[in-house]
Amino acid sequence: MQTLDSLKQRFGSSDDRIRFEAGEGGLTRVVLKTPRSEGHVYLHGAHVTHFAKAGEKPVLFMSKQSLFKPDKAIRGGVPICFPWFGPRAGHPESPMHGFARTSEWDVESASAEGDRTTLVLSLRSSPETLKLWPHEFAARYTVTVADTLTMALEVANTGQGELNFEEALHTYFTVSNAKDITIEGLAGVDYIDKTDSLAVKTQGGKPMKIAEETDRIYLPTTSANTVRDPGLRRRIVNTKQNSDTTVIWNPWSAKAKAMADFGDDEWLNMVCIETCNVNKHAVTLAAGRSHTMTATVSTQPL
Numbered sequence: 001m002q003t004l005d006s007l008k009q010r011f012g013s014s015d016d017r018i019r020f021e022a023g024e025g026g027l028t029r030v031v032l033k034t035p036r037s038e039g040h041v042y043l044h045g046a047h048v049t050h051f052a053k054a055g056e057k058p059v060l061f062m063s064k065q066s067l068f069k070p071d072k073a074i075r076g077g078v079p080i081c082f083p084w085f086g087p088r089a090g091h092p093e094s095p096m097h098g099f100a101r102t103s104e105w106d107v108e109s110a111s112a113e114g115d116r117t118t119l120v121l122s123l124r125s126s127p128e129t130l131k132l133w134p135h136e137f138a139a140r141y142t143v144t145v146a147d148t149l150t151m152a153l154e155v156a157n158t159g160q161g162e163l164n165f166e167e168a169l170h171t172y173f174t175v176s177n178a179k180d181i182t183i184e185g186l187a188g189v190d191y192i193d194k195t196d197s198l199a200v201k202t203q204g205g206k207p208m209k210i211a212e213e214t215d216r217i218y219l220p221t222t223s224a225n226t227v228r229d230p231g232l233r234r235r236i237v238n239t240k241q242n243s244d245t246t247v248i249w250n251p252w253s254a255k256a257k258a259m260a261d262f263g264d265d266e267w268l269n270m271v272c273i274e275t276c277n278v279n280k281h282a283v284t285l286a287a288g289r290s291h292t293m294t295a296t297v298s299t300q301p302l
């Protein structure tokens with residue numbers, strides 16, 4: 001059994017770059033420091049809630065209304081959606097975006113070396129997950145805090161048959177004003193518009209603007225995305241590997257008001273750029289095979 005005390009004992013207090021502590025709601029949080037940056041990860045959902053370079057504004061948006069409860073997803077940061085994305089097809093009773101974001105992940109290792117500090121978490125199929133989804137798997141999530149934030153989600157098929165799953169690193173970025181930013185890297189890509197009865201449309205050539213409720217699955221695309229934020233005078237660059245789809249989400253005002261764990265005006269200060277493999281690009285793995293999807297986030301001055 002992994003308790004805060006046992007984790008503190010296991011990792012000691014010898015390294016002040018890795019600290020296990022009671023976070024919001026008493027949930028276990030890991031603080032990862034480097035000489036020039038800091039990141040926070042909750043074991044609940046393997047949820048990265050914070051990344052910032054020293055002296056800079058946080059890169060990740062966190063809702064002030066977020067719940068921190070074992071059975072609820074944290075609102076903001078980087079939820080992990082797995083093994084399905086959105087509502088599970090044919091299973092209205094199943095939790096939205098899968099169970100990974102509300103599961104307690106185990107600590108495999110934590111280490112600090114040079115200018116990077118790394119946490120490795122794992123989640124394996126168990127009697128509880130098998131009730132929700134009858135497949136055996138072993139997931140490993142490696143979070144590396146450096147001058148950049150890198151998140152790598154590895155999923156191995158530990159069962160006998162084929163494994164089919166969706167996955168997303170549902171990253172919420174902090175922006176000065178969602179109406180003022182542009183997002184590059186999607187020109188000419190087709191998308192499914194979830195706000196317009198799943199109509200398939202094509203992104204124009206200009207950098208994308210958020211001007212209404214936006215909920216789009218871009219596919220296929222392996223490109224990096226850049227958020228240009230004139231208010232914060234910075235660019236956020238999200239690059240990815242082994243991810244064939246990108247989701248862009250901003251709930252806009254009406255939907256924000258309807259969400260219990262999200263402030264009425266918080267939609268102005270966030271945009272989700274989700275590194276994912278969803279829809280037609282779900283991952284299929286033969287028995288014994290594994291797949292790793294990676295997102296790397298960096299910031300630069302405008």
Ligand code: BG6
Pocket residue numbers: 073086096097170194215216247249274
């Ligand atoms: C996005 C989906 O990824 O997540 C949206 O495309 C959804 O449809 C949003 O509303 C938030 O989901 P949740 O379950 O965290 O409220």
